[in-house]
Amino acid sequence: MNLGISAVEFVSQAKDGTISVEEFVAKTLDRIKKVDEKIHAFITVDTQNALDKAKEIDKKIKSKDKVGSCFGMPVSIKDNICTAGIKTTCASKMLENFVAPYDATVTSRLKSEDAIIIGKVNLDEFAMGSTTEFSYFGPTRNPWNPEYVPGGSSGGSGASVAALECLASLGSDTGGSVRSPASFCSVVGLKPTYGLISRYGLVSYANSIEQVGPIAKTVEDVAFLLNIVSGHDPHDNTTANTGHVDYVKDLKSGISGKKIGIISQMIGDGIDKEVASATNAAISQLQNLGAECIPISLDAVEHSVAAYYTIAAAEASSNLARYDNLRYGFDFSTEGYEFKAFVSKARSNFGPEVTRRMLLGAFVLSAGYYGKYYLKAQKVRTMIKAQLDEAFKKVDYLVSPTMPILPFKVGEKVDDPLKLYLTDINTVTANLSGIPAISVPFSMSSSGLPIGIQLFANSFKEKELLQAAHALQETTTLPEITL
Amino acid sequence: MVDRKEIEHLGDLVKVDLSEPEKYIKQVEQILNYFDNLDKVEFHSDDTLRTQVTSDGLRDDVHKPYGDSLIEHLKKDQNNFIRAPKMV
Numbered sequence: 001m002n003l004g005i006s007a008v009e010f011v012s013q014a015k016d017g018t019i020s021v022e023e024f025v026a027k028t029l030d031r032i033k034k035v036d037e038k039i040h041a042f043i044t045v046d047t048q049n050a051l052d053k054a055k056e057i058d059k060k061i062k063s064k065d066k067v068g069s070c071f072g073m074p075v076s077i078k079d080n081i082c083t084a085g086i087k088t089t090c091a092s093k094m095l096e097n098f099v100a101p102y103d104a105t106v107t108s109r110l111k112s113e114d115a116i117i118i119g120k121v122n123l124d125e126f127a128m129g130s131t132t133e134f135s136y137f138g139p140t141r142n143p144w145n146p147e148y149v150p151g152g153s154s155g156g157s158g159a160s161v162a163a164l165e166c167l168a169s170l171g172s173d174t175g176g177s178v179r180s181p182a183s184f185c186s187v188v189g190l191k192p193t194y195g196l197i198s199r200y201g202l203v204s205y206a207n208s209i210e211q212v213g214p215i216a217k218t219v220e221d222v223a224f225l226l227n228i229v230s231g232h233d234p235h236d237n238t239t240a241n242t243g244h245v246d247y248v249k250d251l252k253s254g255i256s257g258k259k260i261g262i263i264s265q266m267i268g269d270g271i272d273k274e275v276a277s278a279t280n281a282a283i284s285q286l287q288n289l290g291a292e293c294i295p296i297s298l299d300a301v302e303h304s305v306a307a308y309y310t311i312a313a314a315e316a317s318s319n320l321a322r323y324d325n326l327r328y329g330f331d332f333s334t335e336g337y338e339f340k341a342f343v344s345k346a347r348s349n350f351g352p353e354v355t356r357r358m359l360l361g362a363f364v365l366s367a368g369y370y371g372k373y374y375l376k377a378q379k380v381r382t383m384i385k386a387q388l389d390e391a392f393k394k395v396d397y398l399v400s401p402t403m404p405i406l407p408f409k410v411g412e413k414v415d416d417p418l419k420l421y422l423t424d425i426n427t428v429t430a431n432l433s434g435i436p437a438i439s440v441p442f443s444m445s446s447s448g449l450p451i452g453i454q455l456f457a458n459s460f461k462e463k464e465l466l467q468a469a470h471a472l473q474e475t476t477t478l479p480e481i482t483l
Numbered sequence: 484m485v486d487r488k489e490i491e492h493l494g495d496l497v498k499v500d501l502s503e504p505e506k507y508i509k510q511v512e513q514i515l516n517y518f519d520n521l522d523k524v525e526f527h528s529d530d531t532l533r534t535q536v537t538s539d540g541l542r543d544d545v546h547k548p549y550g551d552s553l554i555e556h557l558k559k560d561q562n563n564f565i566r567a568p569k570m571v
Contacts, residue, residue: 101554101556300524303521305517326558328558334567339567339568341568342568348500356507356514359497360515362493362496373518373521377521378531379524379528379531380524382532418513418517421517
């Protein structure tokens with residue numbers, strides 16, 4: 001039995017009885033046992049429940065009962081997305097024992113289509129980070145070389161898919177957190193348009209920019225998952241009523257005659273040589289597929305990282321004010337404490353990156369600095385959106401490398417937060433403006449580390465974006481993981 | 484210039500006891516210096532992005548009783564109360 005098949009192939013084989021769901025899930029659990037010691041993608045593995053559910057689905061298939069479209073596909077979920085009955089820790093001591101009383105909308109939609117939630121995967125604490133090193137439970141490692149970071153913050157999602165520990169995963173993307181691990185782990189990751197997927201049950205970090213996003217081996221799998229998890233949700237007023245869109249249908253339409261803008265600010269100085277040459281190769285492939293590629297300048301991109309971290313920190317400091325360790329959290333008696341002293345003591349258990357962002361958030365929002373930082377960041381955001389609106393009058397898509405650099409070693413940048421922030425230069429634009437962006441695995445560096453290419457489209461143009469991403473992925477032949 | 488007093492004040496604002504405030508001084512200052520690049524931006528408009536949400540999306544104002552599952556995993560004592568430290 002091959003665990004390396006795509007999610008869509010799994011569905012077709014489970015449907016016609018070629019594979020038994022129970023066997024596949026059991027083998028996936030064995031795989032997790034074998035490789036997760038090295039990778040540490042999982043925080044929780046829901047072994048018994050996964051096996052029980054698999055048996056139940058096999059029975060339904062045999063007796064020709066109605067089965068949901070996932071046919072028992074094992075998926076992992078980032079541990080900041082609520083799952084009733086299993087812990088949702090956000091990789092933080094502050095929530096180490098938290099069990100959500102309800103499922104996030106994305107979780108319940110997957111369950112209702114008979115996906116099996118095989119476990120919860122690692123992230124930077126509260127999704128704040130780009131490497132998954134800031135997890136309270138320890139870092140996740142890159143399945144292509146465990147000495148290297150898997151990207152982040154959805155590092156557990158990217159690594160679990162790449163290491164064949166599940167067929168697909170849901171992550172969340174606030175500043176590149178789905179696309180960065182997709183790029184570093186050689187899988188596909190989509191940050192959808194703001195409002196396409198419900199955030200109900202996603203633990204809030206920066207509400208105005210974050211979105212849940214699917215990660216899988218192929219663009220087709222991502223389209224398949226998007227069909228299930230996207231759409232209006234009465235529990236999330238920011239979801240759009242887009243009507244029914246089938247993202248899988250017409251996926252193979254190609255991009256002949258389309259126009260693609262190459263973002264000048266994302267392929268210039270500071271970019272790794274091998275990443276630059278992979279990007280040029282990808283552009284040639286897009287041209288071979290019949291697209292016309294032209295340079296596009298978006299000068300507001302130069303200010304995007306400063307604007308992004310100002311806004312994200314501001315929203316984080318306000319969102320994280322709710323964690324007081326009273327209703328849930330870790331064991332720590334209130335005896336002998338005055339209220340504020342207790343809360344401040346408990347909250348000293350946040351990790352260094354979360355603390356840093358809360359301090360920065362409080363600073364940029366404080367009287368006297370609000371106009372200097374926060375308001376200007378909001379204006380940069382408007383400027384980026386305006387420049388993108390102009391760009392999309394001329395082109396259908398934009399292209400850039402997903403990450404400006406190759407994956408780096410665990411521990412290499414962990415003490416230099418600004419250096420880490422700057423690696424988000426190519427991804428934050430999509431979050432600030434709300435537009436969709438996808439990372440497609442494109443090539444491998446000479447040292448065997450993955451390089452991903454990023455494509456952007458205008459808001460709610462996911463269908464077209466997935467068509468281009470599929471066409472690009474079809475041009476590649478990448479090695480299989482040897483882990 | 485960020486100093487120890489400033490970091491401690493910020494720690495107080497976000498209600499976090501900072502055991503080693505000096506650890507944050509240099510990093511926060513370095514990041515704020517980078518944020519200062521926002522001063523160089525030439526704005527042609529004072530607009531900020533706004534999203535309008537219509538109020539007809541609100542649910543009906545009906546009482547929905549909660550079940551035990553909602554409080555099942557809370558940190559509570561044997562009488563089902565959450566213990567908080569004294570306020571004054």
